[in-house]
Amino acid sequence: MRILGINAVFHxxxxxxxxxxxxxxxxxxxRFSRRKHGKRPVPFSTWELPEQAARxxxxxxxxxxxxxxxxxxxYDPDLVEHDLGGxxxxxxxxxxxxxxxxxxxxxxxxxxxxxxxVRFVRHHTAHAASAGLAAPFGDCAVLTLDGRGExxxxxxxxxxxxxxxxxxxxxxxxxxxxxxxxxxxxxxFARSSDEYKVMALASYGRPRHLEFFRERVFTTKDxxxxxxxxxxxxxxxxxxxxxEFTDEHADLACSVQTRLEEVLLELCSWLHERTGARRLxxxxxxxxxxxxxTRIHNDSPFDEVWVQPAAGDSGTALGAALSLAAEAGEPPTxxxxxxxxxxxxxxxxxxxLDTARVPYERPDDVAETVAExxxxxxxxxxxxxxxxxxxxxxxxxxxxAHPGHRGNLERLNDVKGREQFRPVAPMLLADRAPxxxxxxxxxxxxxxxxxxxxxxxxxxxxxxxxxxxxARIQTVDTAAEPLVARMLERFEKLTGLPVVVNTxxxxxxxxxxxxxxxxxxxxxxxxxxVLAIGPFVVRRQRSPAGHR
Numbered sequence: 006m007r008i009l010g011i012n013a014v015f016h017x018x019x020x021x022x023x024x025x026x027x028x029x030x031x032x033x034x035x036r037f038s039r040r041k042h043g044k045r046p047v048p049f050s051t052w053e054l055p056e057q058a059a060r061x062x063x064x065x066x067x068x069x070x071x072x073x074x075x076x077x078x079x080y081d082p083d084l085v086e087h088d089l090g091g092x093x094x095x096x097x098x099x100x101x102x103x104x105x106x107x108x109x110x111x112x113x114x115x116x117x118x119x120x121x122x123v124r125f126v127r128h129h130t131a132h133a134a135s136a137g138l139a140a141p142f143g144d145c146a147v148l149t150l151d152g153r154g155e156x157x158x159x160x161x162x163x164x165x166x167x168x169x170x171x172x173x174x175x176x177x178x179x180x181x182x183x184x185x186x187x188x189x190x191x192x193x194f195a196r197s198s199d200e201y202k203v204m205a206l207a208s209y210g211r212p213r214h215l216e217f218f219r220e221r222v223f224t225t226k227d228x229x230x231x232x233x234x235x236x237x238x239x240x241x242x243x244x245x246x247x248x249e250f251t252d253e254h255a256d257l258a259c260s261v262q263t264r265l266e267e268v269l270l271e272l273c274s275w276l277h278e279r280t281g282a283r284r285l286x287x288x289x290x291x292x293x294x295x296x297x298x299t300r301i302h303n304d305s306p307f308d309e310v311w312v313q314p315a316a317g318d319s320g321t322a323l324g325a326a327l328s329l330a331a332e333a334g335e336p337p338t339x340x341x342x343x344x345x346x347x348x349x350x351x352x353x354x355x356x357x358l359d360t361a362r363v364p365y366e367r368p369d370d371v372a373e374t375v376a377e378x379x380x381x382x383x384x385x386x387x388x389x390x391x392x393x394x395x396x397x398x399x400x401x402x403x404x405x406a407h408p409g410h411r412g413n414l415e416r417l418n419d420v421k422g423r424e425q426f427r428p429v430a431p432m433l434l435a436d437r438a439p440x441x442x443x444x445x446x447x448x449x450x451x452x453x454x455x456x457x458x459x460x461x462x463x464x465x466x467x468x469x470x471x472x473x474x475x476a477r478i479q480t481v482d483t484a485a486e487p488l489v490a491r492m493l494e495r496f497e498k499l500t501g502l503p504v505v506v507n508t509x510x511x512x513x514x515x516x517x518x519x520x521x522x523x524x525x526x527x528x529x530x531x532x533x534x535v536l537a538i539g540p541f542v543v544r545r546q547r548s549p550a551g552h553r
Contacts, residue, residue, distance in 0.1 A: 006074040006333050009062065010326030011111070012318050013054050014080040014104055014128070015152075016197055018043035019319035019394075020059035021345075022066055023326040026335035028139070030062040031345040031394040033319045036519035037061070046197045048096035051103035055322075056114040061347065063115075070117035075333075077124050077325030078107050079131035079318075084155035090178025091153050126325040128154030129289070130169065135324030136286035136313040137164040138331055139340040146282035146307070148272060151289035151318070152182035152197065159289075161228050161272065163280045167331040172279050173228030181265060182290050184222065184232045188261050191237040192254055193244035204294055205427045207262035208473040210255030214240055218264040224271040228279065250426070265291075266300045273305040284309040288324070292316035292453075293396065295477050299445045299454045314343045314451040315395035323394075342485060343399055343451060346392030349521055354539040357521035365543045372488050375405070375537045376495035379505060382407050383534035384420060386510055388524045389488055392517070397452045398509035399479060400432060400489040402518050404533070406506040411467040413506060420531050422513035428477070431469035432507035434493055435480035441466075441504065448480040466504050479507060 010021040010031075021031035034043035034055035044050040063070060082104040087097050103110075108120030126134075132149035144166070150159045158180035161173040189203050190196040217240065221233040237243065241257045244250065273285065285307040292298065293316050302310045313320050327338070349357075358365050368374040375385050385405040393399050404420065406413045408431060418425050433441065435448040441462050445454035455475040463470045470476060483490040497503045510518040512531055518524045521538060528536040528543065536543040 006330060006335060007066075007068060007072055008075045008077060008326040008329050009059060009073045010077045010079065010322040010324070011055065011059065012079045012322040012325070013107070014051055014100065015046035015318055016042040016044060017317050017319040018053065018055040018058070019322040020055045020062050021323035021326050022062040023323070023330050023338070024066060026330050026338045028323065028338055028340070028345065030065045031315070031323050032058040032061055032347065032392070033394070033516075034058045035516040036346060036392060039516055039523070041514055041516055042198060048093055048100035048103070051100045052106070052110055054110055054114050059115060070115040071119065073118060073122065075124060075329050076111065076118065076122050077126045077131070077329045078104075079126055079128055079321035079325040080104055081125040081127045081155055083125070084127060086156045089156055089176070091158070091180055091183055092177070124329055126328050128321060129157060129160035129174070130328055131321035131324035132288040133160055133162060133169055133324065134328040134331065135315065135320040136288035136311070137169065138167060138327040139313060139323070139338065140284070140286040140311045141339050142284050142309065142311070143337075144282070145284040145286050146276050146280045147286045147288070148276060149287070149289040150181050150291040152186055153177055153180055158182055159229065161276050163282060167337060172276065175229040179230060179232045181222075181230065181232065181268065184235075185261065185265065185291070187235070187237065188258065191243050192258065193246040193248065200290070201293065202424065202427065203258050204262060204296055206250065206255055207258040207296070208471055208475070209426060210252065210257070210259030212260045212263040213256045214260035215263055218260055219267075222264050222268060224268055224275070228272065228275045230268055230272065262296065265294070266297045269297050269301060270304055273301055273307065277306040283307065284311070286311050286313070288313040288316045288320060290317045295453050295455050299456070302446050302454060303444060310446070312451070312453040314340075314397060314453065316453075317396065319395065343393045343395055343397070344391040344401055345394040347519055348391035349539065351539050354521050354541060357525060358538070358541060358543070361525050363525070363543050364546070365541045367541050370491070371537050371540050371542060372491035373495050374542055375535065376492050376499060378535045379405055379407050379496055380499040382410060382413075384416065384532070385535045385537055386524060386528050386533045388510065388518065388521070388536070388538040392519050398507060398517060399451065400481065400486055400507065402510040404508045404510050406468065407500070408466040408468045408504045408506045409500065409502055413468040417506065417508055420533060421508070421511070428471040429469055429506050429508040430477045430479060431466060431504040432479045432481060432489070432493070433504045434490060435482055437503040438478065438480050442476065442478055445478070448482065449478050450480050450482065452477050452479045454478075466502060468506050469504060
């Protein structure tokens with residue numbers, strides 16, 4: 006079967022294509038529209054579809070809309086209860102109305118698609134399928150948590166023979182995701198967007214308010230939890246966007262982060278006791294909290310934990326398609342890598358460079374050239390292969406730098422125009438990781454866990470060592486990523502360091518670079534020294550003295 010999955014109801018709108026049970030393509034609309042998250046998660050935007058992403062997925066597979074056998078939409082309007090808390094009380098019915106009309110909207114956006122082939126998939130079922138059906142192991146427990154779906158904020162269950170057995174759900178208004186969104190907004194960040202900044206800020210604080218939150222956020226004996234109303238202003242005064250952070254803000258972030266981790270561990274213990282499963286798959290926006298993921302990996306009863314790399318709502322497009330494939334009895338598929346988006350041939354890249362009229366070269370080995378530039382403390386924009394599906398840059402659309410210079414953290418944050426408290430990540434070969442990092446799982450190819458940086462390495466790689474001595478690592482498999490592996494090997498020979506800084510190739514408020522044009526625009530507007538794009542290299546032309 007040829008199954009198209011669509012996520013469009015909230016944010017991170019995306020499309021995915023599954024053919025005969027195999028994941029063929031997946032992409033977020035933001036990579037095409039250049040609008041962060043594709044759209045805002047408000048009822049008025051529900052009609053907006055990831056039509057460019059969907060069209061590309063079909064084009065990539067050589068399919069037309071009429072060739073699609075089924076279309077999965079990761080939200081079921083029949084399950085919505087408009088009088089529940091956690092909804093938009095004035096406009097929730099509009100969201101539901103737009104969702105019901107999705108088949109007609111799609112037939113307009115993708116002429117030839119058949120409205121009769123649309124199937125609505127429960128939001129958290131789609132999250133669960135994106136993890137449980139794609140995980141690199143068979144039967145497993147599955148836990149999904151986010152802000153909200155139709156009427157719940159959590160699903161706890163188990164996959165056996167590709168069939169989902171739901172053991173617990175949590176009805177709204179109780180939601181760990183909405184709790185974290187409220188905190189994000191209170192701290193002056195954009196809700197449903199900047200929650201990862203709160204996680205980073207938490208490392209600077211102390212959990213001074215932990216007992217307060219233990220009284221208001223707690224688990225129940227049925228596998229669920231409660232989040233009681235919180236008057237945030239009574240705990241800490243709100244921060245205005247753009248204003249300075251205080252210790253009080255960091256302590257609040259730390260307190261909520263710590264309580265989130267405790268509750269997640271209790272939920273995992275309940276699920277393990279209920280299922281006896283050795284393996285756990287995670288999805289939902291909460292599963293992008295890599296600090297919490299490491300607590301689950303280390304302290305929960307599960308032996309193995311796998312997190313869907315596109316754990317946020319974009320991943321539900323894939324989950325909706327996989328869920329329908331499993332229902333149809335399609336053979337099992339396992340996640341092979343996050344490089345599911347667009348790729349560009351050498352001729353296409355050369356054409357973009359010629360059109361931009363920039364001088365470029367084609368070195369004998371782009372990996373060796375980049376390693377030498379990094380060793381010379383250049384910042385390198387790295388554009389190779391197909392783009393990543395999900396929020397992490399994993400060596401396909403990355404900014405790279407030398408980890409041995411402490412100032413490179415500030416330098417990269419300046420390049421990207423983001424807050425200085427935010428860390429950057431280390432990338433290294435999987436077989437070198439045990440020498441440098443402790444605690445979290447190894448290999449860790451998707452930047453979804455934090456690891457402790459070994460004491461003797463913290464001064465050697467200060468640019469990637471966070472204030473609490475941790476790092477969110479990406480391990481590289483030589484067979485899967487030979488070009489990146491060669492670059493890392495050459496860099497280590499030149500510097501003695503097995504680690505390179507890796508952060509996403511974008512600037513603040515912009516989606517990750519996806520096309521050669523995007524890469525050239527980013528290179529032209531940010532103080533990046535080298536652009537490695539396909540087999541080509543573009544170098545920053547130095548201005549004459551006195552001119553900038």
